Amino acid sequence: MRLPCPICGERDRREFYYQGHATLLDRPAADADAGAWDDYVHNRDNPAGETRDLWHHEAGCGAWIVVTRNTVTHEVLGAVLAEKAKS
Amino acid sequence: MRVAGKGLNPNGAPVSFTFDGTSYTGREGDTLSAALLANGVRLMGRSFKYHRPRGVLTAGSEEPNALVTVGQGARQDPNIRATTQTLYDGLAARSQNAWPSLKYDAMAVNDLASPFLTAGFYYKTFMWPKAFWEKLYEPIIRHAAGLGALSGDAVEETYEKAFAFCDVLVIGAGPAGIMAALTAAQSGADVILVDEDTQMGGRLLAETAEIDGQSGPDWVAAQLGALAKMDNVRLMTRTTVTGAYDQGTFGALEQVSEQNAPLNTPRECFWRITAKRSILCAGALERPIAFPNNDRPGIMLASAVRAYLNRWGVAAGSAVTVFANNDDAHRTALDLIGAGVTVAAVIDSREDAQSLGDYPLFSGAQVIATKGRLGLKSITVQDARGTHEIETDCLAISGGWNPSVHLTCHMNGRPTWSDDILSFVPTDNSIPDMTVAGAARGNFSTLGCLEDGISVAKATVTSLDLKSPQIATPAAEDDPYSIQALWQVDGTGRKWLDFQNDVHVKDVKLAAQENFRSVEHMKRYTTQGMATDQGKNSNVVALAVLADATGRGIPETGTTTFRPPYVPVSIAAMGAGSQGHGFAPERHLTSHNASVDRNAPMVEVGLWYRASYFPKPSETTWLEACNREVNVVRNHVGVCDVSTLGKIDIQGADAAEFLDFVYCNTFSSLKENRVRYGLMLREDGHVMDDGTTARLGLNHYVMTTTTAAAGQIMKHLDWVRQALRPDLDVRFASVTEQWAQFAVAGPKSRELLNSILDEQIDNESWPFMACGDVGVAGVQGRLFRISFSGEHAYEIAVPARYGASLFGLLTTQAEAMEGGLYGLEALNVLRIEKGFITHAEIHGRVTAFDIGFDRMVSQKKDCIGNTMSRRGGLLDAEREQMIGLKPVENEHKLTAGAHLFVEGADAVSENDQGYVTSVCHSPTLGHDIGMGFLKDGPNRYGERVMLVDHVRNNHVLCEVCHPVFFDPEGGLARG
């Protein structure tokens, strides 16, 4: 499996660290209610189909990226820098 | 028997080898199985379950029977297929699964007991009583049934891994693969052509058919010559594509050398090949027919008989018979007669079969029995006229051909049944960007393969926006494939399907009868197709038998799933480069050599190696050395390498704001040239890590992390900056390895430093928690007045290239003032005496509240973990909170990992009050001390609790106390 790092190009999956769903980009305000924080920290969907995940190019440029892929076909559909992504 | 003048290498040099201790001579270019057949050896192994005598069935990697062991000790290689083992001078091969010998195998009694050892036997018989399984049944079964054994020694040989990339990967170099590669290469595409054999050409090396008026092997050699001249083509022989994976990734195993290669020469290389397109030209495999006792040595596939004859010049018998349901019967007979080998009979199950040459033909006939325990002696043939016994030492069989669809199934593809060829063909688009050509999709004539290779490659290069070249199709035979269904023959005796796992027709019928009718259930109930050959020869026949037994058609019955790897892959090849230091490299400190010179035991801390203690000649235990080192620090001065701590250099106009966001306490208020302790939380409110961060300038900080969390924190900072706070102007870099850093601790620490610093320091210029640049013998370094021991202490850092020299200087100076080095053990005692936490305490489940630091979590700002840390459950007084522990009796020993109970309560989990995280013997206090967590701990100082360690059987009555045992006011560090 290879992921398209927007900075380095297509690289082997072993260079990346997997974090989880891109939900983590949407950090609630400090005073948001408990439900919002619970959803942010703990609750994730498990979709059959397209999903957006966070990966860290740990053994590469150090960029956090948002990868869109399909959990059914395993297709990797694209990636953007987390720095520029809004989910 | 060798046939003079036949084979691709008729004048090859003699090669001597042994099999089960007997010496033989083969010929250069032979496989082990070819050389054994050339010497008249037909018995090559014993079967897995019944220990039936078995000979070689095939001439390729699908071989189920002829498995041998090669080599001794660490170089012992079991389950080598004799059909793929290249012969070399001195090769010593041994048979497997036979005792005391291949001819007189004692365990062959299993064969007599076979009526009791039917399918599902293990499940039915050995299930009860349960305890008997482990103690009795399993060892007996394991002893009786088996393949070759590993030596148990670590592998000594070299294995490699490698990566390759191409536009077009062509898998298989028979007629279809060669034409596909030529076509793709002429379009300008980067092409890799792989083939599992030592020589490319596929069936063209084993058949007598001509192409463009040339012999098959000559035509192959000419095409390979043309391919080899092209810069955009890579030819890989002895490389088996073992799996097809996502995004055009393929695993491939290359056999690089034989067992006699020097140890530094790779034996195998595991490739990961990435291809934009792939063309599967894997050919087809012949299948047997199930007739009674069809497994005797000397019975083999017709295609193998032709391969041994045409490629290696070996006649598999002196009076050969052929039994088939297709034209392979006649092709085989003609090849043998052409080479002067006697053909005793051709048995063709088709009523309308016509003789094509001078051989006795039995049409509409079947083989119903065979004789010859250790080697075939005769067969019984039945036709309309009656039965006929024919003497023969080799029976060539063909039940038809199965396209090698395996790789197309590796991503959940299911093959499609074809009534034309009575087998499965690949389903289109089973693997993205892969097309199948030639016999692998049921195109069985030579011309059909050549044409298919060209047309598939043209379509492939067109899809890559390359120009499709003009290429002529060579002239070749285009005989129709004529086959009539014949899966099994009636008659008494076992009709073997899966030769390697000893599954016969009755087993499959029994599975159906006991309602294991699904093909996947039948497979597991009978073990059909579950051996190392994955049932390459047998699965389709077994399916046909199951379909028949359940009254369904074969397409409805379906197939089992082929999974990677296509052939067995040694773990050594898959894990190449990942053993020893390849698995865990060693990180050495600049003080490493000096520490080793002083006989310090070096202990692993992650990948780092740190000195545990520095023993004196008079000391006999680690504890003596540790106690001395603690006393040296408390009374004089100690030096310790602390460079393993993570160091992150942080700069930028918003560096302070960034730190305020990642630490739960505040750093924007920290003055320049000052250090502050910081606590980091995870977003869920639990403690992530701690450390000190120094402000070297207005917009310049250097953060330290714990050794264990250095990588994790770097990743976390990257995350926060890029994903959560891209608005901040801040950059950082790990500088852990750029700086060597040493703790200098003890009452004489300033005195020691003043002996080496370019400018003197005092309490005014360097108060507690001060930091800044200093000169050390002309080198610019950094000095931090921080203490992890509670003593008046510093950490001094210099660029790593000066580390070894500074360590030597500090050691000399310290020893001149009754001080010395201290290691990790003493460091740990010093910090426990002072109640400082490490990851033993902040183990992932504790909060700032639990360690008494909840007031550090700023109320005035947002930061990572702030909101979630205020959840009620994380601030509950009943939570286990950090405490100190000391034994009520001074001489009692504490143990870490023990649990705490109210005195007198049963030591069971319901009564659990807490646990112990760190313990040590304190030479300063003269007894053991510990740190741990206890429910409502801070309100229970003075209370007695029972420490219970069920693992070490330790019960100690302890007093709960404040976790800071030494200098609780902190005056020493400030003084």
Ligand SMILES: [Zn+2]
């Ligand atoms: Zn990158």
